[in-house]
Amino acid sequence: MSEKRKILIHLDTDIHASVFDRVVAVDSGIDFLFTHSGVRPEHVVPMVHGAIFTRGNKDLHRTAIFLGGSDVAHGEAVLKAVQQAMIPKAGLQVSTMLDSNGCNTTAVAAVLAAEQHLKLSTTTALVLGGTGPVGQRVARILARQGSKVLVGSRDLSKAQQACDAILRKVPTGKVTAVATASSSDAPLALQQAQLVVAAGAAGVVLLPEKMRKDYKNLKVVIDLNAVPPVGIEGVDPMDRGQERDGAICYGAIGVGNTKMKIHRLAVAKLFEANNTHLDAEEIYDLGKSLGKL
Numbered sequence: 001m002s003e004k005r006k007i008l009i010h011l012d013t014d015i016h017a018s019v020f021d022r023v024v025a026v027d028s029g030i031d032f033l034f035t036h037s038g039v040r041p042e043h044v045v046p047m048v049h050g051a052i053f054t055r056g057n058k059d060l061h062r063t064a065i066f067l068g069g070s071d072v073a074h075g076e077a078v079l080k081a082v083q084q085a086m087i088p089k090a091g092l093q094v095s096t097m098l099d100s101n102g103c104n105t106t107a108v109a110a111v112l113a114a115e116q117h118l119k120l121s122t123t124t125a126l127v128l129g130g131t132g133p134v135g136q137r138v139a140r141i142l143a144r145q146g147s148k149v150l151v152g153s154r155d156l157s158k159a160q161q162a163c164d165a166i167l168r169k170v171p172t173g174k175v176t177a178v179a180t181a182s183s184s185d186a187p188l189a190l191q192q193a194q195l196v197v198a199a200g201a202a203g204v205v206l207l208p209e210k211m212r213k214d215y216k217n218l219k220v221v222i223d224l225n226a227v228p229p230v231g232i233e234g235v236d237p238m239d240r241g242q243e244r245d246g247a248i249c250y251g252a253i254g255v256g257n258t259k260m261k262i263h264r265l266a267v268a269k270l271f272e273a274n275n276t277h278l279d280a281e282e283i284y285d286l287g288k289s290l291g292k293l
Contacts, residue, residue, distance in 0.1 A: 004062040005031035008273050009051055010076055011039045013069030013100070020106045021068045021099070024260070026069075028267035034132045040074075041081035048085035052092040057274075064095040066268035070082035072133035075100030088275065095276035097266055097283075100133070102259065104280045105266065106224060108139035108287045109259040111145070114195050114220050116241070116293060128152045128180060128192040128207060128231065129200025131162040133226060138197050140166045143173030144281060150189050152206075154181040180206070194219045198231030209234035218247045226252035262287045 008030045012018055025033050034137040036047065038068035051063050065082055067075045079098050086093040099105050114120070125142050129135045130151035139149045143166055151166070159177035166175050178189045190196070190211065196218060198206045202225050212221065212234060221244075225231035230251070234244060240254030266278050266286055278286070 003061045004254050005193050007032045007063045009065045010035040011069055012037045013039055013074040013078060018068050024263050025267055028264045039078055040079050043083045044060050044078060044081045048082055051094050052086060057091045060094055060274035061271060067098045069098060069100050072103050074102040094274050095270040097270055097278040103133040103137055104283045105259045105263045107134050107141060107280060108262055108284045109255045110138055110197055110224060111141045112258060112287050112293060113222055113255055117220050117248050118195055123194050124148040124192045125195040126152055126189050128148045128198045131158045132199055135199035136148050136162050138199055140169055141280055141284050143170045143175050148174045150178045152178050152180040152189055190215045197222045200231055201223045202227035205233050207232045213245045216246055221247045222250045225251050258293050260292060
């Protein structure tokens with residue numbers, strides 16, 4: 001008998017489920033996509049039970065759950081409820097992937113871009129907008145690779161909170177909170193960095209062009225915002241390894257090409273076993289398998 005059809009259950013925390021995530025799912029080779037929008041933790045038990053009780057254990061690897069939506073905190077809460085509803089001791093579980101707002105696949109693509117040019121274990125990285133979901137994951141992955149990470153924010157207390165959250169995931173990480181609100185704060189951080197990643201809110205300039213040009217020690221500059229004005233002034237969203245003022249530059253769309261490859265690869269990975277969980281670290285390891293980007 002042929003294998004069961006591949007079913008991806010898409011749980012989205014927004015009122016209108018992401019068209020982006022659904023298109024990528026279809027392009028990843030699934031057979032059926034079941035999308036639920038406006039999902040909250042209290043909704044998921046019957047959905048999970050519908051996934052784990054309808055197929056025999058040997059076929060559960062043909063069902064998987066993808067967590068999406070624009071709010072990463074809500075996505076994490078739903079994921080926790082999903083995991084609690086499974087019965088792994090009886091083998092009654094399916095694989096899961098968290099990528100709310102593209103937080104994991106985008107962060108992984110940014111780190112992999114940097115890794116094409118730098119030895120991460122000896123790199124000092126400044127993550128601007130490091131308190132947001134993508135920024136925190138960039139910082140977390142870099143810290144796990146041995147980088148010294150400066151988590152930048154206009155609000156130093158928020159930067160410290162982000163560092164504390166990262167250290168709970170990576171206890172040995174070298175992460176430091178830095179303020180970037182004033183014209184004197186940011187240069188102090190830039191003096192130390194060979195890598196800068198901007199992961200702040202759309203339409204906010206985090207690194208002016210003049211300041212970027214003043215620091216010749218910068219080797220790689222990555223901007224994850226494509227909405228004008230871009231996060232790092234002078235970096236084009238289409239940049240993909242373009243040299244500008246002595247630094248290798250990546251823009252949001254340039255990084256996005258790799259993000260798309262990683263996203264499709266991760267969705268396909270879900271159907272290899274019924275106990276896979278893909279979060280930032282696992283998706284990074286998967287992205288490494290792509291080799292030279």
